[in-house]
Amino acid sequence: MSTVEVLGKQLELDADGNLANPEDWNEEIAKELAKQEGIDELTERHWMVINFMRKEYQEKGDAPSIRKLTKQSGVDTKELYQLFPKGPAKKAARIAGLPKPKGCI
Amino acid sequence: MKKLVILGAGTAGTMMLNKLSNVLEKDEWQITIVDQYETHYYQPGFLFIPFNIYNKKDVIKPKRDFFPTGTEVIISEIDKIEPGKNRVLLKNNKVLSYDYLIIATGSKVKPEETEGMKGELWYKNIFDFYTIEGALALQSFFKHWEGGKLVLNITEMPIKCPVAPLEFVFLADWFFTEQGIRDKVDIHFVTPLPGAFTKPRAASILGDFLDKKNINLTTEFNIAKVDNDNKKIVSWDEREIPFDVLVTIPTNMGDEAIERSGMGDELNFIPTDKHTLMAKGYDNIFVIGDATDLPSSKAGSVAHFEADILFENFLDVIEGRDPKAKFDGHANCFIESGFGKGILIDFNYDTEPLPGKFPLPGVGPFSLLEETKMNHYGKVMFRWMYWNSLIKGQELPIESNMSMAGKRL
Numbered sequence: 474m475s476t477v478e479v480l481g482k483q484l485e486l487d488a489d490g491n492l493a494n495p496e497d498w499n500e501e502i503a504k505e506l507a508k509q510e511g512i513d514e515l516t517e518r519h520w521m522v523i524n525f526m527r528k529e530y531q532e533k534g535d536a537p538s539i540r541k542l543t544k545q546s547g548v549d550t551k552e553l554y555q556l557f558p559k560g561p562a563k564k565a566a567r568i569a570g571l572p573k574p575k576g577c578i
Numbered sequence: 579m580k581k582l583v584i585l586g587a588g589t590a591g592t593m594m595l596n597k598l599s600n601v602l603e604k605d606e607w608q609i610t611i612v613d614q615y616e617t618h619y620y621q622p623g624f625l626f627i628p629f630n631i632y633n634k635k636d637v638i639k640p641k642r643d644f645f646p647t648g649t650e651v652i653i654s655e656i657d658k659i660e661p662g663k664n665r666v667l668l669k670n671n672k673v674l675s676y677d678y679l680i681i682a683t684g685s686k687v688k689p690e691e692t693e694g695m696k697g698e699l700w701y702k703n704i705f706d707f708y709t710i711e712g713a714l715a716l717q718s719f720f721k722h723w724e725g726g727k728l729v730l731n732i733t734e735m736p737i738k739c740p741v742a743p744l745e746f747v748f749l750a751d752w753f754f755t756e757q758g759i760r761d762k763v764d765i766h767f768v769t770p771l772p773g774a775f776t777k778p779r780a781a782s783i784l785g786d787f788l789d790k791k792n793i794n795l796t797t798e799f800n801i802a803k804v805d806n807d808n809k810k811i812v813s814w815d816e817r818e819i820p821f822d823v824l825v826t827i828p829t830n831m832g833d834e835a836i837e838r839s840g841m842g843d844e845l846n847f848i849p850t851d852k853h854t855l856m857a858k859g860y861d862n863i864f865v866i867g868d869a870t871d872l873p874s875s876k877a878g879s880v881a882h883f884e885a886d887i888l889f890e891n892f893l894d895v896i897e898g899r900d901p902k903a904k905f906d907g908h909a910n911c912f913i914e915s916g917f918g919k920g921i922l923i924d925f926n927y928d929t930e931p932l933p934g935k936f937p938l939p940g941v942g943p944f945s946l947l948e949e950t951k952m953n954h955y956g957k958v959m960f961r962w963m964y965w966n967s968l969i970k971g972q973e974l975p976i977e978s979n980m981s982m983a984g985k986r987l
């Protein structure tokens with residue numbers, strides 16, 4: 474199993490490179506993970522998406538797909554791709570400390 | 579009389595009907611199957627129509643040829659399921675009550691989900707081949723086409739038969755070579771995935787085939803709209819790809835009846851237990867085939883393996899036992915690669931496609947993740963098996979759970 478060093482701590486990663494233990498996550502770690510994804514600053518809009526994903530994950534046990542995000546998070550598809558370039562669902566899930574959404578197979 | 583209702587008489591519904599009507603006592607069970615159409619389409623055959631290998635007559639048969647006697651058959655659109663009341667409302671105003679329900683309503687393409695896809699170029703320069711209409715329209719188009727930019731684009735995942743788009747470009751390479759205009763056709767495979775296929779090892783091997791066949795690959799392209807005026811597809815992050823002919827795999831979704839029933843996810847696929855195949859939250863509803871939300875491929879072969887599991891679990895559940903059989907996500911797909919050859923992949927939820935021999939270790943006759951003539955015959959044989967044994971619910975010589983025998987790690 475691979476690990477990543479964030480803020481001086483070694484965190485375990487799953488096969489997709491996402492945090493293996495969701496309890497390792499906190500907002501400071503999210504900011505660091507975002508930097509690794511090329512997102513220098515997490516704005517309020519980023520947080521809206523991240524928090525929505527975490528809530529969905531807690532309730533449903535799976536990170537939401539892009540479709541679900543745009544339907545329910547209050548951020549439309551265009552903006553999602555601006556916030557999290559290339560793969561919004563995948564990237565946002567990684568920053569939120571969640572496994573890759575099942576829909577991304 | 580106990581009542582079993584099966585919704586959808588495509589690959590999976592027809593298979594379940596045949597399997598169960600063989601064993602459920604006729605004087606105890608009334609089995610009803612509902613579908614909107616009288617014609618059964620062999621969808622894997624749609625792939626070959628644009629290239630003149632098959633025609634319409636090769637891919638259709640009347641559904642009634644595959645219904646066992648004693649079945650109540652209703653041809654009507656399904657309006658909605660009322661799972662709380664154990665009944666189904668049909669568009670012909672009939673109401674069907676059930677003790678057990680099997681949902682096999684499949685998935686279908688929805689081009690209207692993407693801006694501009696069904697614009698003025700639809701069926702002029704933009705085609706799908708996931709419908710009989712699209713496949714036939716593309717066949718006519720190719721008859722007179724003299725070359726240019728051929729772009730194949732997958733809109734979003736999941737799609738049924740995730741290998742079909744690759745097969746399409748492989749066959750296009752062969753077809754235009756035969757026509758003597760391959761040098762005038764620029765073939766471009768554009769996908770939202772990070773590689774040529776969903777699973778890493780197969781993606782890299784299949785990616786090499788694209789290279790060898792001189793087919794361009796663009797990955798992580800998430801289409802936002804089709805620009806009909808300038809003949810371009812545009813992604814959400816504003817990349818543009820020009821086309822002369824666009825072959826699209828539109829968004830795949832479950833039927834609207836599932837949405838009307840309040841039973842689907844955001845793509846109208848039904849949350850289903852990935853091992854038992856029971857609809858989540860219900861103890862008398864099973865789901866099979868493309869209608870499920872399972873993280874497996876949506877394919878006829880998958881529906882076949884699921885049918886074996888569903889069959890066992892159904893018999894457990896009606897006897898009041900817990901369902902014991904577990905589906906492992908097994909998929910087995912022949913990939914037609916052109917010039918009379920094919921590639922075979924075999925995988926499940928946990929094991930990605932690996933190289934080796936299939937089904938007999940070391941012997942084959944089929945080779946996994948390699949291009950051979952024998953694999954092509956496998957694909958050709960699949961149509962015969964489909965009509966003559968698969969949808970009749972007969973056993974095929976492949977285990978429903980995946981085997982590691984013959985695979986190289």
Ligand SMILES: Cc1cc2nc3c(=O)[nH]c(=O)nc-3n(C[C@H](O)[C@H](O)[C@H](O)COP(=O)(O)OP(=O)(O)OC[C@H]3O[C@@H](n4cnc5c(N)ncnc54)[C@H](O)[C@@H]3O)c2cc1C
Pocket residue numbers: 585586587588589590591612613614615620621622623624625654655656657682683684685707708709738739742833834835866867868869876877878879880881911912
């Ligand atoms: C181009 C193409 C190539 C493919 N190639 C392969 C291949 O090589 N190998 C392979 O294994 N699979 C292949 N597949 C996939 C395979 O065809 C499907 O996975 C399979 O048919 C799924 O079966 P199903 O019963 O779930 O759905 P379907 O066979 O699509 O059946 C669904 C049925 O439900 C009915 N229905 C839906 N909604 C309603 C409603 N509201 N009212 C009434 N009736 C309704 C429909 O009319 C239909 O008859 C291919 C598919 C395509 C499109």
